[in-house]
Amino acid sequence: MSERRDVWITGIGLVSSLGEGLEAHWDALKAGTRPVVDETGFAPYVVHPLAKVEFDKQIPKRGDQRQMEPWQRIGTYAAGLALDSAGIKGDKEILGRTDMVVAAGGGERDQSVDGAILTDIEKQAKPDVFLNEQLQSNLRPTLFLAQLSNLLAGNISIVHGVTGSSRTFMGEESSGTDAVRIGWSRIAAGTSEIALVGGAYNAERRDMLLLFALKRLAMMAPWSPVLAAAKGIPTGSAGAFLVLESPEHAMARGATPIAKLSGVWSERARRTEAGAVEAMIEELVTVARGGSDEATAVLSAACGAPEPTAAEAAVLARSGLPVRSVTDRVGHGLEAQMPVALAIAALAVSKGGLFPPLEGEPLEKPFDGTLKRAIVTGVGHWRGEGVALVESVD
């Protein structure tokens, strides 16, 4: 690797069960209260519902909102917050060359149409013909667009005018790590000046819970902290976008950094090999630490699935560093989780301190010192290990 430039985080958009924006999140995190969970609406599962959001504030046209499913609205909203935070909202010249990398899933189903079809299909003489008839009459044409993974990015282009470039990564937790990594790599290498990276997840949908339920991976009530004893994924609705920028570009427009993104590592342990996940996350954390533990903490984006989370927790316990679980505060947002955790890490570094430990999470120890560096760890529920390093800008 040749010479790398610094990469600054100059804007953050964050929306979750704790509210919207950096200050609302900081207030909630500092208060150290129990997370916001819904244990009945999707019983027996636990989800962290999105805080009440006035989508009109970032997506002014109702027509645009109607063309989106909730995950796209959450993401488009968070992207708007990030552009506001960076001070580039509406700046056509900059947005026209802003590079975008979005981590996305997709596939929100019309669950009532599916249910109605499943209720009657086995009674039909020709079930496949019946299915086609029902889909043709009952699917909303625009639902397809609300489903396509790359249409979160498409909606951000339409609503906010980000058009420099547009790439969408899928692949669960890793896609969030890689979206940030690619945006970071391009700026660090000097082939991009400014990028919008992030993702969004809607946890309040049974079709996604179904995917986890097939392997009994969704957390059931009652809610409990994930690092102490991972018993399932506590999915949480959230959207997070970061504006990444070269220092030259930021200074030229008078923007100040929230924090510095100093590195992003994305790897893939062979999980059929015993101990591989733990070894991989240990290796990545060691690289991120870089031999210095001064004013450093770890923020975990742990998924809550038993095996990978146990491996992650073991590494964090051995590290001796102060640890905070982002997942315990806002839940797990799959593709969005690394961007969410990075947003909170950058926030903590910019505040120069950590929020208090959570009751019931013994790995979290009190830390009253100054915080200058935050290592974010994320181990995918089925694949992929990611680590990122956020540092304060001196």
Added chain:
Amino acid sequence: MASYTDKAGRPIVVVTGMGMVTSLGQGKQDNWAKLTAGKSGIHRITRFPIETMKTTIAGTVDFLPESGRTAPDLSEELAQLAAEEAIAESGIGSKGNFPGPLFCAVPPIELEWPQRRILAQESAANGPISYDDLLRAAETGGHDAWHERFLYGSIADHLADRFGTRGQPISLSTACASGNTSIQLAVEAIRRGDCDAALSIATDGSVTAEALIRFSLLSALSTNNDVPEAASRPFAKNRDGFIIAEGAGALVLESLEHAVARGAKILGVLEGVGEMADSFHRTRSSPDAKPVIGCMRAALADAGVAPEDIDYINAHGTSTPENDRMEFTGMSAVFGERIGSIPLSSNKSMIGHTLTAAGAIEAVASLLTILNGRIPPTINYETPDPAIPLDVVPNVARDAQVKRVMSNSFGFGGQNVCLIMTGEPA
């Protein structure tokens, strides 16, 4: 001694292996023979019942022993076949040990109707079935493998295992521009010095009844059902929509230095990539074609060449009324009056629109065009559209020395990516 860097001082990125599968057949040789013979792979759908469907034709890949399994199963198999061909040709690495990352464009993935029906039956619900019933059935177990199969990352993950690529593979989608994006990410990674080689794959085996219906509801598909092989009519006046199709393309990309050092045969150079997103509409392009123009110009600038240096265009050419007109408008702005005399053709006239895979398949076809000195035709061009006068190499292949190709891909969501490719470096 030739330089290993381009005009901008970046590592030159070359292609040393290519593979493809389409409805025309498996492998470059078979596909190339049929593409230059003007053969169509479009046929009547047999995978699911077509009574009541508005469109009854497609370019599905039905010749594999296990075609017709789930979309991710078929997509993975197509990708694997294309990648095996590409890696074998390049001779890179060793079996199960590819010395670089994987960038893999994949179609939408979700649990499918056969699985939903099984869960619904297992739930033994009395009365109307809801997702709560499916959840209850899922929790009782027995279908663990479906979890991984229907994750977005599973195709790339399995391919990474098989080919031994490095690091976490990236699964991506930029809709119908995905194939070009998979190549773009590899070019960027090699130019940055992140790696010496990368594997780009784009695959789509997702023609299910519901996928067909979804595109049909958007009025995007041709309904020229009577003669399937004559339905895809890019740039012709009587074009009426695209033909949904399946396939995969794969390319091994390397720095020139890396390829030369290991004595690899160089098939072509990935000279430039351009991209520009469109903020106009979710499915329609800006009527002024500005983003497409910007995308083509960005690709030329990235390659460090002028419009005059392009002597063949592998068009996006979907056969929809709007795309082909918009693409013409864009190309006219970029190439000026010369656009009427640059040979241009649409592979989609024969293989249909392979959606996620199209860009990679067309990149392979573009390099084969240069290597063979022969341009595949645009078939079904019986009624020229006077509003878009072009040399589409109508109906019959043409022998021509092609030095440099532009290959366009545009997708829903305002995605535009354009590639510039040339032959072996001088």
